[in-house]
Amino acid sequence: MTDAAMSEDNTPKELEAALEKAPETEAVKALPIKVRATDVNVFYGDNHALKDVTIDIPEHRVTAFIGPSGCGKSTFLRCINRMNDTIDICRIEGKIEIDDRDIYDRSIDVVQLRAKVGMVFQKPNPFPKSIYDNIAYGPRIHGMVAGKTDTDEMVEASLKRAGLWAEVKDRLAQPGTSLSGGQQQRLCIARAIAVSPQVILMDEPCSALDPIATARIEELIDELRRNFTIVIVTHSMQQAARVSQKTAFFHLGVLVEQGNTEQIFTNPVDKRTQDYITGRFG
């Protein structure tokens, strides 16, 4: 679905209805902070993609990043597990701390960081392996499992937590690519949680899925936040309203406004936020 099509049916009334259905939106500020970003600037070559972003991401909550395409929300998400390191021309300034440790510090091993901060991508990207091996991949490379029974348990537990076990338990040896799109995405979530991360980053996880698969993933996100801290980038404002407790609005590389999801959607302070969520641009 395109941004334009999304924003057309984003009338405030529907948003309010979505918010009422949303899980309890308790005060965010009182919670412990998992990820703290201070004055983060990102450059792609000469292009200043992200400007002075400062945000606190609370533990065991879902934080949503919204904003029009190209606003820098995915760029910021990829800074949190240093996926931007793989892009040569990308340069990052500022400070991002997880549990009060700067992840761009030289003492941090990026491999260990990514084991702690998992990621789910826009398009489901199962490895060209069996369903079983897709899940076992992470635990194996991190030496978290020893022996077959151990691995079996780990695979079963991860698939159960991702709500996929019942559907695939009889065909674990089949390739991951044989699943449907929504199942593939849940496989990718199961794969991410198999290494027991503390934070899970989701980059528009539902944009390639149909509404039913989307609903399942959203339910899953809500369950997962009990054990993980979740950051989600989404183009769908209803989705942000449904799943998140905290919302941050990005526009042209600037973090315009952040706060409780309820407050952002019902009573935005900034004019740009208001225009965006009422569908006047984006």
Place this chain on the structure above:
Amino acid sequence: MNSLILVAVLLLLSAIGYQFGRKRALAGTGGEIRGLHSLPGYYGAYVALWCALPALLVIAIWLSAQGGIVDSLLIAGLPASAQTLSTGELSLLLSDIRNLASGDITSRTPSPMVLAAAERYNDLRSTGFAAMVVVGLALGMAGFFFGWRAINPEFRARPRVERIVHWALIVASAIAILTTIGIVMSLLFESIRFFSRVSPVEFLFGLNWSPQTALRAEQVGSTGAFGAVPIFAGTFLITIIAMLVAVPVGLFSAIYMAEYASPRFRAIIKPILEILAGIPTVVYGFFAALTIAPFFRGFGESIGLDVASESALAAGVVMGIMIIPFVSSLSDDVINAVPQSLRDGSFAMGATHSETIRQVIIPAALPGIVGSVLLATSRAIGETMIVVMAAGLASNLTANPLEAVTTVTVQIVTLLVGDQEFDSSKTLAAFALGLVLFVITLCLNVIALSVVRKYREKYD
């Protein structure tokens, strides 16, 4: 005026036809392109094709048939004494007549009969040519008017022109296929002649290869032994050595270039590696014979090994170097084709670069890699020049890479080089070897393609 000028005239006519067809179509709608069924160019092309195609086809058939018809007319016109000559003498006489007619030197002083026949021959040819010119031009003009008259704004020129193009494409691919079939057939028929003299069982399973046959009865030499096992063993030994060199080096350099090298380094290195593929194999051959083989022999001596001056090892290693670019270039392409999303997915799991390469990228690229290795293998099996120069001629059933062995291609070369009669078992053996070699490389290519296809379906 010769046939080339006639063809040029027809092409000029069809170029004029193109302009006329275009004009007539546009005139039909008063210059309004949108009123036409097809774009004006299609009407032009329609007339041009009608101009050129039938006439050129008839000319082509005429030219190929004329020689035979003229000859038979000529023979029919010869005096009765000449009619009874044997085929060999008759063809000598005919070539005398032809040579005389074209002003060349003849094998003997021409008799009056030959002189008269030469004149008749020239007459027949010029009459035939004049008739061809008339028919060709008439057909061209007729096609012009037929095509030109058919044109009006509703006329569907595009589908017709496209159908001709469609057939042209079919003909082009048929040429490639028919040539292949022709080659296989010539191999097959010569091989059948060979196998009528030497039993296929002896050829395929015999352990003794000695194709020289005695020319005179008292000559020391043999009746020839055609057991091909030693030379196929030699071929496989050298191929295996070559693959042992080419696969690791090629694959590792592909991985380095695709995964680790900076884009600038890659832009420089990849073309340089591909230069290897552009070196003529004969250059590799003397590199093997003059540099690598003496090096191995000297090295062998220094550690107390007896290495032949022409060893399977030297030929195999150089052949391996030659096919490195095949493996590396193709593998590099398939590794690059692995979607970035898979790399991202693996990195995001906390995998290191080498874990990602070993467990995600190589498995995903495996079908392409296997395909490239098999293609390189069939290239190595068919390679000739290096082994001719560096591997030796002695057929030797051995698995020791330090000894001289010979290969199928080397034997084919030595059997057919020089003045040879083409009906002895010795020369015919070359065709049988070629056939077996062809079957082996064909099987390898089929396996390579099916492996690639099978796994591609699975992973995409």
